[in-house]
Amino acid sequence: MTKKELVQMLEEIVEADPDTLTGEELIEDLEGWDSLAVVNFIALVDENFGITLSPEKIMNSKTVNELVSLLDGYIK
Amino acid sequence: MAITKVSNIRLAGIVGAVPEPVRTVQDCTEYFDEKEVLKISQSTGVKRWHVAPSHVCVSDLCHTATERLLAELDWSRDSIDLLIFISQGPDYILPATGCILQSRLGLSKQCAAFDINLGCSGYVYGLWLIAHMLSSGKLNRALLLVGDTASKTVSHLDRSAALLFGDAGAATAIERCEEERSMTFVFGTDGTGAKNLIIPAGGFRYRRNKSSGIPKERENGNIRSDEQLFMDGAEIFAFTLREVSPMLKTVLKEAVWSADDVDAFVFHQANKFIIEYLAKRMKLPIEKVPMSLENYGNTSSASIPLTMVHTLSDKLRNESLKIVMAGFGVGYSWGACTLSCGPMVMPEIIILPENKKETDMKGQ
Numbered sequence: 001m002t003k004k005e006l007v008q009m010l011e012e013i014v015e016a017d018p019d020t021l022t023g024e025e026l027i028e029d030l031e032g033w034d035s036l037a038v039v040n041f042i043a044l045v046d047e048n049f050g051i052t053l054s055p056e057k058i059m060n061s062k063t064v065n066e067l068v069s070l071l072d073g074y075i076k
Numbered sequence: 077m078a079i080t081k082v083s084n085i086r087l088a089g090i091v092g093a094v095p096e097p098v099r100t101v102q103d104c105t106e107y108f109d110e111k112e113v114l115k116i117s118q119s120t121g122v123k124r125w126h127v128a129p130s131h132v133c134v135s136d137l138c139h140t141a142t143e144r145l146l147a148e149l150d151w152s153r154d155s156i157d158l159l160i161f162i163s164q165g166p167d168y169i170l171p172a173t174g175c176i177l178q179s180r181l182g183l184s185k186q187c188a189a190f191d192i193n194l195g196c197s198g199y200v201y202g203l204w205l206i207a208h209m210l211s212s213g214k215l216n217r218a219l220l221l222v223g224d225t226a227s228k229t230v231s232h233l234d235r236s237a238a239l240l241f242g243d244a245g246a247a248t249a250i251e252r253c254e255e256e257r258s259m260t261f262v263f264g265t266d267g268t269g270a271k272n273l274i275i276p277a278g279g280f281r282y283r284r285n286k287s288s289g290i291p292k293e294r295e296n297g298n299i300r301s302d303e304q305l306f307m308d309g310a311e312i313f314a315f316t317l318r319e320v321s322p323m324l325k326t327v328l329k330e331a332v333w334s335a336d337d338v339d340a341f342v343f344h345q346a347n348k349f350i351i352e353y354l355a356k357r358m359k360l361p362i363e364k365v366p367m368s369l370e371n372y373g374n375t376s377s378a379s380i381p382l383t384m385v386h387t388l389s390d391k392l393r394n395e396s397l398k399i400v401m402a403g404f405g406v407g408y409s410w411g412a413c414t415l416s417c418g419p420m421v422m423p424e425i426i427i428l429p430e431n432k433k434e435t436d437m438k439g440q
Contacts, residue, residue, distance in 0.1 A: 036119050043317075046317050055311050
């Protein structure tokens with residue numbers, strides 16, 4: 001999976017329009033980002049990368065780029 | 077990982093009981109945005125659940141279920157050697173609710189009775205303990221009584237719990253038998269997760285005090301007191317992903333069963349999202365993974381027996397099914413077992429009328 005595909009996945013989870021996330025957004029400003037979105041994100045990462053992200057690390061990510069960087073080494 | 081096997085034990089019957097009053101997700105729109113409520117409900121799969129009136133404890137649900145179970149089985153009360161009550165909603169801090177139930181049920185004074193404090197994993201633990209205790213050869217019949225009344229501990233202003241948990245009790249009759257009927261059990265524990273599903277106040281570590289019962293605003297605008305249930309749903313989900321699939325693989329391997337051999341995977345009814353994801357990850361056909369969440373919610377230790385009665389009773393009354401059970405949650409604590417069940421006694425789920433008064437101790 002590429003970084004772009006991961007961001008697209010995130011756009012689906014937070015119900016944002018396609019190709020609208022630049023990476024600079026603050027996670028807490030994303031309208032659809034709630035505890036269900038966190039669970040969905042963990043599930044999709046588990047399914048696609050075979051790793052279980054720690055919710056704590058997810059919550060500590062401030063921007064979309066930081067969130068994506070949790071998968072450095074896994075994304076192309 | 078704790079792994080054991082035991083044989084020559086059968087489940088003779090299961091009866092589930094719920095209190096009459098029902099709450100629906102629609103009722104929750106009084107406190108939360110309707111769109112949010114529907115989104116949560118779509119994810120959890122819960123549409124309605126039963127709520128115990130203030131005078132009804134889970135022991136009352138278990139008592140009603142057991143009376144019906146003993147009548148259906150025609151078991152004499154003197155033939156019961158062991159009663160285990162597994163719940164996080166005891167009648168009192170002390171004595172053990174199991175002792176009170178021994179008296180209410182009119183069981184023999186020679187009967188051993190005690191409580192265990194476990195939730196989601198409790199049913200599998202109960203079967204494990206009883207199966208091994210009966211296999212000692214000295215005891216013949218046992219009752220496993222499980223359940224919780226989470227409604228008494230959940231804040232209706234906390235969206236992480238208010239739309240999920242239902243109240244229920246279940247009674248299971250277990251006895252030694254001539255047939256081999258092998259059972260395989262696997263358990264695990266990770267107490268580092270204790271803080272993620274907890275009622276902080278009211279025990280001996282954090283005694284109830286003037287402020288512990290005062291509701292306060294917490295994460296995501298949820299409001300609850302320290303005497304109410306806190307659940308970090310994301311942490312619980314991550315724990316489930318880490319531990320439950322490996323546990324299921326281990327129990328199947330130890331039992332020398334393949335997933336294809338299994339008629340039903342009866343999971344603790346945590347929520348629909350978790351169960352469907354587990355099924356997907358284990359590549360289990362979803363029709364082999366029954367659910368009762370829509371009507372009963374997450375009923376803690378009662379969810380496995382309640383789901384069996386709700387979805388499998390037509391079969392289990394008449395035939396034997398190969399079943400894998402898995403309980404996982406509060407603790408963190410998890411357990412799974414493989415067993416053959418049925419034919420067995422399995423009446424419809426009992427609805428305890430709202431106005432029925434129960435007396436918890438004879439003569440009082």
